[in-house]
Structure formats: C-alpha cells, structure tokens
Amino acid sequence: MKGPHPGGRPVNEQAGAALLEAARALVAEHGYDKVSMQMIADHAGVGRQTAYRRWPSKADLVLNAFLNYSRQMNVIEPGPVVPMVERFLSQIFADINAVHGRAIRSLIAAAQDDAEFKESFDKQFVKPRDLILLRILRHGVEQGEIPESANLNLVIDAIHGAFWYRLLLGRRLTTRYARELAAYAIHGVHAAA
Amino acid sequence: MKGPHPGGRPVNEQAGAALLEAARALVAEHGYDKVSMQMIADHAGVGRQTAYRRWPSKADLVLNAFLNYSRQMNVIEPGPVVPMVERFLSQIFADINAVHGRAIRSLIAAAQDDAEFKESFDKQFVKPRDLILLRILRHGVEQGEIPESANLNLVIDAIHGAFWYRLLLGRRLTTRYARELAAYAIHGVHAAA
Amino acid sequence: MKGPHPGGRPVNEQAGAALLEAARALVAEHGYDKVSMQMIADHAGVGRQTAYRRWPSKADLVLNAFLNYSRQMNVIEPGPVVPMVERFLSQIFADINAVHGRAIRSLIAAAQDDAEFKESFDKQFVKPRDLILLRILRHGVEQGEIPESANLNLVIDAIHGAFWYRLLLGRRLTTRYARELAAYAIHGVHAAA
Amino acid sequence: MKGPHPGGRPVNEQAGAALLEAARALVAEHGYDKVSMQMIADHAGVGRQTAYRRWPSKADLVLNAFLNYSRQMNVIEPGPVVPMVERFLSQIFADINAVHGRAIRSLIAAAQDDAEFKESFDKQFVKPRDLILLRILRHGVEQGEIPESANLNLVIDAIHGAFWYRLLLGRRLTTRYARELAAYAIHGVHAAA
DNA sequence: GAATAAGCGAGACGGTACGTCGGGTCTTACG
DNA sequence: CGTAAGACCCGACGTACCGTCTCGCTTATTC
Structure with missing residues (x-):
C-alpha cells in the first residue's frame, strides 16, 4: 500500500499479529473487561505502546482481533435462498459455539459505553455481515423467491437480531435453529416449524 | 416474613431507595461505566459506604436498580394481531426513546460479564416481555391469523431480536418501524413494505 | 459529687472499668493507632457508644485508661531530696519498663496532632507529675538542700525531660539512671557520675 | 554505583523532590495526620500513584521528607561553655518557633508507632544534635569549666530532654529559657535564676 | 405497679483517607 | 524511526475507622 518507510526501523509485522492473537485468546477465555492491555501485551511478548501505535484503544484492538480471525468467511454457494441463509447462519453459529461467543458478546457490550468504538464495530463487524446477508437476499429477489417489494432491511434485522438476541441471552444456537430461522425469515x- | 433485625439502628429504607433511583437515573443518562459509586451516593444524598453495605459492588447496585424497576406495560387491547404487535412495540419504543434506551443498553452490556446478573435480567426483564408477546401471538392463533403449526418462539426472537439489534446499534426505533416489523413478522x- | 440521677437506668460502672482495662491492655500490646474503638469495645464486651458516652474521643479514653491505672503512686517518704527524686523516678521507670512504656509513648504521640487531647493529657498526666516533683523540690528548699533562688521549673523540665527523651527514643531507663539523674539535677x- | 535502569522512561527525580518538599511543608503546617497523600501529591503537582511508586506508604514518604532534610546548623563559636550552649539552644529555638516546631513534633509522634522510622530518625536527627552538644561540653571540660568526672550524657539528656519536653507540651521556647537552661545544666x- | 427516664448493645449512617488497579500518554535507550 | 520498558496523570475501586444516630431492651426511680 504505502511506500516503504524512508528510514528507521521497520514495523514488526509479527508484533501486530501476536497482539491480535493474544487479545483474541485472552478475551475469549476471560471476557473483555477482565483482560487488561498489559495482559495482552505481555502475552504477545510485546510492549504496551506497540499496541497503542496500531489501535487507538483496547476496544479497537480486541475488535480487530476478531475481525481478522473470522474475516475469511466461506463464500456461500449460490442456490435457493433459504439454504443459503441457513448455511450463512450455520457458519456463524459454528464459530460462535466453538470459540467466539464470549468475545463477541463482550464486544457488543463494550460498544454500548464507547461511541467511538461502536462506530468501528458497526462499520467493521456489523455492516459487512449485513451486507453478506443483503447479497443473499438480493439473489433471492433475482431468483423470484422474494418479491421485489420486500423490505430486505427488515429481513436482515430479523435474522441478525434473532441471532444476537439468543447470543446475548446465552441461549443455544443450533444447526436446527439456523434452518428454522432461515425458513421463517x-x-x-x-x-414448517 | 423475615424477623426484624435483632438490634441496632434499623436500615434506612429510603437510603436504599434513593440509591436505586439515583443509580437508575444516572446510568440511564450517562451509561454504566461513566457513572461512579461516588456519583450515585452523592446524588442519593448518602454515604458511599451505605451503598456498599447493601450491594457488594457497583454492578450489583446498578442491576438491582433496574430489576426493581419494572415498568408495567399498558395492556394491549385485543384485536387483529398485527396492530396488537405494533402497539406493543410502539409502547416499548416510546419508552426507549424517551428515557431508558441508554440504560437498557448498559444493562445488556453489563450482563455479558456477569452470569449472575444475566440470570436475574433474563428472568425479570426479558422473559416477561417475551411472555406478553407470546400471549399476543397465541391470541392470533386463536383468531386464525397465525397457523397452529407456527413456531411462535421464532417469531418472538425475530421481533425482540430486531428490536435489540437496532437498539444496540443505535439505530432509530420509529413508529413506522414498529408497524413494518409487526407486519413482516x-x-x-x-x-407491503 | 453530683446528686444521683433523677431517674433512668444507672450507669454501669463495670462497663467503664472494662473499657479502661481493655484500652490499656490493647494499646500496651499493639500501640495506639493499631487499636480501634471497635476493638476496645468488643474486648470489653460493651457497645461502642458506651465508650463515647464516657469519653469524648478515643484519645481521651486511652489517656484515662492509663491515668486510672497508675493513679495510685506511692507517696514518697520525706528525707534528703536526692533520694526522694530517685525514688520518684524509680517508681516511674519500673512502671514504664513493666507495662506502660509503649502506651505512654503512643499517648504523647497522639497528643501532637490533637490539641484538645493535648490539653487533657497535660492537665491529667503531665501537670500532676510535675506537681509531685515540685513538692519534693520545695521540701528540698525547706531542708536547705536547694537554694531559695533556684528556678525549680528548670529542674523539673530537666528531670522529666530527660525521662521523656530517653523514653521516646527507646533508650533504657534503669535504676542507676534514676540515681544519676537525681544527683545531677x-x-x-x-x-559523682 | 547502581547501573542505570535497563529501559523505560527514567524516573523523574523532580517529582520525588517535589513530593518530599510538599510533604515537609504540609506536615510542618498542618501536622502529620491532617495531611493526606492526595494533598501532598496535588501540592507537588504529581499523580498520587507517583508517590506510592517511591514510598510504600504515607508514613514512609513523610519520614523521608524530614530525614533528607538536614538543617545544617551554624557552627558555634568557641568560648565559655554556658554561652555556647545558650547559642546552640537559641538557634534551635529560633528554627522551631519559625517553622519546624509542628513538624518535629509530628515526627517524634510518628516514630512512636514505627520502629524502622524511629531508628532512622534517631540516627539522622537526634544523634547528630546530641553530638554537637557533646562537642561543646567537651570543650567545656578542656577549658576546666566542667569537671572531668562529669557524666556528659546526663547533661545532654537534661538539655535536649527539657527542650523536647517543652516542645511536645507546646510550651514556649524563648531566648531567656535558652539562657537559663544553659546556666542550670x-x-x-x-x-542565678 | 404503672409511668417515666436513662443506660445499654447493636449496628446503620455520613464522611474521609487509605492503598490498588487499569487506561492511555510520555520518554528514555537500544536496534 | 520502531520497539521494550516502564514512569506518568487520572480517576474509580473496595476497605477501614471515626464519631454520631437510632432502634429495642433493660433497669432504676417516681407517682
């Protein structure tokens, strides 16, 4: 991207990666506010300032820790729209159940008292996922499965909302629930129930 | 119920009530972690220790402030199910927009790092509202507007989920949105969109 | 002194005595500011307020604890003045070495940051002992051992001052020192040294 | 002596110095336990934690404030011994009356509940002054004003003791008293009185 | 023998200081 | 000029103690 630095010591790319991984692991294990920047930096074998040079706050670091980790979502194969939504949700649920449930909940929580972070979170986490869903739904419109007149934002809110609702309340997110929710939405x- | 205290100056119930009210008001206005115990105690005209005598930590005080604060919702007049849902949502949205939006968000956030509180919150806040919605939907089933086979929990998740989703993301909750969401659900x- | 109370429950003299004894023992063992009123009251098996009903502050209670305890100083038998002073000092030193050194030091210390208590201490502890010494010295003047022109206050300051100096610095207060100081003064x- | 720190921002020596000076000045003015760490830190223009980084507690800070503060006394001109003692005392009294009376009293008090501090105080404050007095007295012995057989420690105790006695009791320390005490000792x- | 009055144990109360912790910024020496 | 180390300012946390207050109970005197 940016031309190489004119002089001086080059940025240690590994430090950033180590910070992200440390943040992810620690927050996943202990929850957002039981983890301090010192813990993350120590765990990454890195100075605390090195973290602040890359992200403006703890919340941003932790957010990016999860964005980077789950950025590579598998592309949803085109086809009938309900199975597409179902597969989309199943992917997310699998990830949530395996590792990231705790952390995502913590991030949503952290965003509630930090306007700046909320914006980052919205832009980097929420919107992209809304967009994936939007593309799937538009595909459904093109296929004639969803009427042109439908308010797709409502559908997105319902799907992602139901997901968040259950996540935040600690309720189970099963493959079956993904299928039922997709069909209902x-x-x-x-x-059929 | 419980025998009176064995001796000593009796607890000043007003102090507890004042603390709860102060905590509620301040958290509603500023958000959970912008509010300190000192602020709450000062606002309640009470010593800080008096708060710690009643609740072991700030989190416990704030949580109780909202648990004990159960806004009795107006009964929804029976009728066609979509307008009933719409009226239910409109009531909630009005409350959220007027005063409690900030606080509810803070509470949902606080619940994410405190299992005990999450349970109380679920039981005293979430479940009752789910139940109101469930009654409305069952009314719809009886009226023949919703098929017997429908999975009502899905509908509830979608409605409350969409509401939370927008609330937590800071998006607007308008009367129009209430109408559209009810119709879609x-x-x-x-x-019609 | 005062006529008996017109009505109401009489003061429990034992409670006051128990408080004094508890205060004395605890302060002698742990030092003034490691001991709290709660500790003293508990140790005396008495309510905290019962202590404050009798003495206006912790410092006053503790002071009286030692006054009462050491009030009965043996009368110094008349005779040559130097042995009288020596016996006076020996008595004090014996008491200090046996139990009260720590407490007296704590009281002198406490008086330095509490003007009101300093006054009590001066009046009830220091002045009476100055007075005993003064009487001894006057006896010496009458016997012709001390010239009429002598400034007895200087002698008192020197004797009691040397005693305090060594006490506060933790230096030993021996029978021999009592003899030498009396002779020198x-x-x-x-x-002779 | 000690190797420089391995890395990190160096300690700001001025902050430590400012804390010591603030502690000294505030304790001198208000007395030990009327002064809080917050007051000291504010007065020094420094964070409270910066104080705790250097000294483990308020007591340690305050004590160091005075230990490092060694008022170099003017040399006493040789001559007849009584005027020398008188001048020595006058110097001390002037200092006490001008600024340090309160602080010295607080320090003597603080030493009574802190063995470690007492030792430092003895070594750095008490002993040096005893030594000055000892030199004066030895000069008197050399001049034949004081017999060889005299126990000079007794004289020192009497002089310094009388001084402390009056200081701790809040009694006046005048030039006249210095003269009388020197003559008597x-x-x-x-x-002559 | 009630009524009155005060002492008493218990413990809540307002206040103030303590010492700790974390966030985010800064300043050094080293690479 | 990036980095590790770590000092720095700020401000909240939860604890401890002081001296005061307020309750129900007990123990006397007075009517």
Whole structure:
C-alpha cells in the first residue's frame, strides 16, 4: 500500500499479529473487561505502546482481533435462498459455539459505553455481515423467491437480531435453529416449524 | 416474613431507595461505566459506604436498580394481531426513546460479564416481555391469523431480536418501524413494505 | 459529687472499668493507632457508644485508661531530696519498663496532632507529675538542700525531660539512671557520675 | 554505583523532590495526620500513584521528607561553655518557633508507632544534635569549666530532654529559657535564676 | 405497679483517607 | 524511526475507622 518507510526501523509485522492473537485468546477465555492491555501485551511478548501505535484503544484492538480471525468467511454457494441463509447462519453459529461467543458478546457490550468504538464495530463487524446477508437476499429477489417489494432491511434485522438476541441471552444456537430461522425469515410463519 | 433485625439502628429504607433511583437515573443518562459509586451516593444524598453495605459492588447496585424497576406495560387491547404487535412495540419504543434506551443498553452490556446478573435480567426483564408477546401471538392463533403449526418462539426472537439489534446499534426505533416489523413478522416478506 | 440521677437506668460502672482495662491492655500490646474503638469495645464486651458516652474521643479514653491505672503512686517518704527524686523516678521507670512504656509513648504521640487531647493529657498526666516533683523540690528548699533562688521549673523540665527523651527514643531507663539523674539535677555536674 | 535502569522512561527525580518538599511543608503546617497523600501529591503537582511508586506508604514518604532534610546548623563559636550552649539552644529555638516546631513534633509522634522510622530518625536527627552538644561540653571540660568526672550524657539528656519536653507540651521556647537552661545544666541549681 | 427516664448493645449512617488497579500518554535507550 | 520498558496523570475501586444516630431492651426511680 504505502511506500516503504524512508528510514528507521521497520514495523514488526509479527508484533501486530501476536497482539491480535493474544487479545483474541485472552478475551475469549476471560471476557473483555477482565483482560487488561498489559495482559495482552505481555502475552504477545510485546510492549504496551506497540499496541497503542496500531489501535487507538483496547476496544479497537480486541475488535480487530476478531475481525481478522473470522474475516475469511466461506463464500456461500449460490442456490435457493433459504439454504443459503441457513448455511450463512450455520457458519456463524459454528464459530460462535466453538470459540467466539464470549468475545463477541463482550464486544457488543463494550460498544454500548464507547461511541467511538461502536462506530468501528458497526462499520467493521456489523455492516459487512449485513451486507453478506443483503447479497443473499438480493439473489433471492433475482431468483423470484422474494418479491421485489420486500423490505430486505427488515429481513436482515430479523435474522441478525434473532441471532444476537439468543447470543446475548446465552441461549443455544443450533444447526436446527439456523434452518428454522432461515425458513421463517423468508417464507414467514407458514414455513414448517 | 423475615424477623426484624435483632438490634441496632434499623436500615434506612429510603437510603436504599434513593440509591436505586439515583443509580437508575444516572446510568440511564450517562451509561454504566461513566457513572461512579461516588456519583450515585452523592446524588442519593448518602454515604458511599451505605451503598456498599447493601450491594457488594457497583454492578450489583446498578442491576438491582433496574430489576426493581419494572415498568408495567399498558395492556394491549385485543384485536387483529398485527396492530396488537405494533402497539406493543410502539409502547416499548416510546419508552426507549424517551428515557431508558441508554440504560437498557448498559444493562445488556453489563450482563455479558456477569452470569449472575444475566440470570436475574433474563428472568425479570426479558422473559416477561417475551411472555406478553407470546400471549399476543397465541391470541392470533386463536383468531386464525397465525397457523397452529407456527413456531411462535421464532417469531418472538425475530421481533425482540430486531428490536435489540437496532437498539444496540443505535439505530432509530420509529413508529413506522414498529408497524413494518409487526407486519413482516406475522405476514412475512409479502407484507407491503 | 453530683446528686444521683433523677431517674433512668444507672450507669454501669463495670462497663467503664472494662473499657479502661481493655484500652490499656490493647494499646500496651499493639500501640495506639493499631487499636480501634471497635476493638476496645468488643474486648470489653460493651457497645461502642458506651465508650463515647464516657469519653469524648478515643484519645481521651486511652489517656484515662492509663491515668486510672497508675493513679495510685506511692507517696514518697520525706528525707534528703536526692533520694526522694530517685525514688520518684524509680517508681516511674519500673512502671514504664513493666507495662506502660509503649502506651505512654503512643499517648504523647497522639497528643501532637490533637490539641484538645493535648490539653487533657497535660492537665491529667503531665501537670500532676510535675506537681509531685515540685513538692519534693520545695521540701528540698525547706531542708536547705536547694537554694531559695533556684528556678525549680528548670529542674523539673530537666528531670522529666530527660525521662521523656530517653523514653521516646527507646533508650533504657534503669535504676542507676534514676540515681544519676537525681544527683545531677540537684547537685549539678559535680555530683559523682 | 547502581547501573542505570535497563529501559523505560527514567524516573523523574523532580517529582520525588517535589513530593518530599510538599510533604515537609504540609506536615510542618498542618501536622502529620491532617495531611493526606492526595494533598501532598496535588501540592507537588504529581499523580498520587507517583508517590506510592517511591514510598510504600504515607508514613514512609513523610519520614523521608524530614530525614533528607538536614538543617545544617551554624557552627558555634568557641568560648565559655554556658554561652555556647545558650547559642546552640537559641538557634534551635529560633528554627522551631519559625517553622519546624509542628513538624518535629509530628515526627517524634510518628516514630512512636514505627520502629524502622524511629531508628532512622534517631540516627539522622537526634544523634547528630546530641553530638554537637557533646562537642561543646567537651570543650567545656578542656577549658576546666566542667569537671572531668562529669557524666556528659546526663547533661545532654537534661538539655535536649527539657527542650523536647517543652516542645511536645507546646510550651514556649524563648531566648531567656535558652539562657537559663544553659546556666542550670552547667552550673546547677546555684546558677542565678 | 404503672409511668417515666436513662443506660445499654447493636449496628446503620455520613464522611474521609487509605492503598490498588487499569487506561492511555510520555520518554528514555537500544536496534 | 520502531520497539521494550516502564514512569506518568487520572480517576474509580473496595476497605477501614471515626464519631454520631437510632432502634429495642433493660433497669432504676417516681407517682
């Protein structure tokens, strides 16, 4: 991107990676506010300032720790829209159940008392996922499965909202729930339960 | 119920009440972690130790401030189910927009790092509202507007989830959104946007 | 002194005595500011308020604890003045070495940051002992051992001052020191060492 | 002596110095336990934690404030011994009356509940002054004003003791008292009052 | 023998200081 | 000029003690 630095010591790329990994692991294990910057830096074998040089605050560091980690979402294969949504949700649920549930909840929490971080979080975490869902739904419109007149934002809110609701309340997120939610969101209450 | 205290100056109930009210008001205005125990105690006209005598930590005080604060919702007049849901949501949105938005968000946040509080919050705040919605939906089933086979929990998750999603992301919760969400949740994507 | 109370429960004399004894024992063992009123009251099996009903502050209680304890000083038998002073000092030193050294030091210390208490201490502890010494010295004047022109206050300051000086610095207060100091104070540097 | 620190921002020596000076000045003015760490830190223009980084507690800070503060006394001109003692005392009294009376009293007090501090105080404050007095007295012995057989430690105790006694009791320390005490200590009760 | 009055144990109360901790900034020596 | 180390300012945390207050109970005197 940026031309190489004119002089001086080059940035240690590994330090940033180590910080992200340390942040991810620690927050996943202990929760956001039981983890301090000192802990993260120590765990990464790095100075604390090195973290602040890369991210403006603890919240941003931790957010990016999870963005980087889960950035590579598998592309959803085109097809009928309900299975696409279902596969999208299943991927997320699998990730949540395996490792990131605790951390994502902590991040949502952290965003509630930090406007600046909320903006980052919205932009880097929420919006991209909304967008993936939007693309899937538009595909459904093109396929004629969803009427042109439908308010897709409502559908997105319902899907992601139901997901967050259960996540934040500590309720289970199963493959079956992914299937049922997808069917309901697209086909309404008439979909088989 | 419980026998009176064995001796000593009796607890000043007003002090506890003043602390709860102060905590509620301050957290509602500024958010959980912008509020300190000192602020709460000062605002309640009470010593800081008096707060710690009643609750072991700031988190416990603030949580109780909202648990004991159960806003009795107006009964929803029976009728067609979509307007009932719409009225239910409008009531909530009005409250959120007027005063409690900030506080509810802070509480949801606080619950993410405190299992005990999460349980109380779920039981005293979330579940009762789920139940109101469930009654409305069951009314719809009885009226024949919603098929018997429908998975009502999904509908509840979608409605409350969409609400939380927008609340937590700081998006607007308008009367219009209440109408659209109600229509979509019951009649699906075919409902006029 | 005062006529008996017109009505109401009489003061429990034992409670006061128990408080004094508890204060004395605890301060002698742990030092003034490691001991709290709660500790003293508990140790005396008495309510804290019962202590404050009798003495206006912790410092006053502790002071009286030692006054009462050491009030009964043996009368010094008349005779040549130097042995009288020596016996006076020996009595004090014996008491100091046996139990009260720590406490007296703590009281002198406490008086330095509490003007009101300093006054009590001066009046109830220092002045009476100055007075005993003064009587001894006057006896010496009457016997012709001390010239009429002598400034007895200087002698008192020197004797009690030397005692305090060594006490506060943790230096030993021996029978021999009592003898030497008495001789020096009355007969000056020519007294045999 | 000690190798420089291995890395990191160096300690700001001025902050430590400012803390010591602030502690000295405030304790001198208000007395030990009327002064809080917050007051000292504010007065020094420094964070409270910076004080705790250097000394483990308030007591240690205050004590060091005075230990490092060694008022170099003017040399006493040789001559007859009584005027020398008188001048020595006058110097001390002037200093006490001008500024340090309160602080010295607080320090003597503080030493009574802190063995470690007492030792430092003895070594750095008490002993040096005893030594000055000892030199004066030895000069008197050489001049034949004081007999060889005299126990000079007794004289020192009497002089410094009388001084402390009056200081701790809040009694006046005048030039006249210095003269009288010097005369009495050297020439005994026969000295003109 | 009630009514009155005060002492008493218990413990809540307002206040103030303590010593600790974490966030985010800064300043050094080294690479 | 990036980095590790770590000092720095700020401000909240939860604890301890002081001296005061307020309750129910007990123990006397007075009517």
